Amino acid sequence: MTAYTTNPELDLVLERTVDVAPELVWKCWTTPELIVRWFAPKPWSTSSCEIDLQPGGRFHTVMRSPEGEEFPSDGCILVVEEGSTLVFTSALGPGFRPQVAEDGFPFTAVVRIAPDGAGTRYTATAIHADASARKQHEDMGFTEGWGAALDQLVDVAKSL
Template sequence: MENKAAPANRVLTITRVFDAPRDLVFAAWTDPGHLTRWSAPHGFRISHCSGELRPGGAWRACMVAPDGAELWLGGVYREIVHGEKLVFTHAWDGQDGQPEPPTLVTVVLKDLDGKTEMTFRQEGFASDASRDGHKGGWSQGFERLGELLGELGGRSAR
């Protein structure tokens, strides 16, 4: 039987420390009003964001590219530990409108004396190019997250 698992190098892990409390970082990940302000690369925007924050609950979003193209995506929450952990599937809609094969995202938040260490992991990419593209997009989004957290009462990110 062939092993269909993605190669280990098709895992994306990004760690950031935000000068903001864990509950605020968690809220930025789970409040649609906050997500629309940070969860896209520079030049993109989120025009729609909704979901049912519970294990088994679905989420859906639309990212709008600088040229106006709408990129729809969604998934299902698998695990939620308030203030500590989110696990959810992440799948882009294909050209036929059907979801492409999902990746799995895990976000772990740890308290560092009032700051928050966020470890982001996304796995199951179909290709190295997809993983690398997501790395750039998420990295820019996390820059925007740091800015938002500063506005919401945190201080900065590194």
């Protein structure tokens, strides 16, 4: 993957070491049946997921609120480096087709997975076009939400 420099004015980063093997973290990120078990922070849930794990492929999830309202999100996978890097964006739909993001601001997610002792160094970065989109995502609870989802991912990985 081409290197990029994180910009703290535009990007949000969640970095943590977790006590599960990298291959299990990767499996949880790339298997739709597993994503629905951890992707939305409780009490929210993920009612469905579709992944075509290749550049240009679809990354689609539907989150469900505690009240039962559904929020679909459709995106495009940009990079797949087996076992280490997954990059997807809400700015594009399948086949790299530009689209208007459902959540009001497009962003690109970069998920990096690396061995760290007996566990995994996990880094998730949300890249935004401007500071207002970054702030909106932060105000929505990026750190808490993505952190809670990672905790749920770890629980799912430990159950495999």
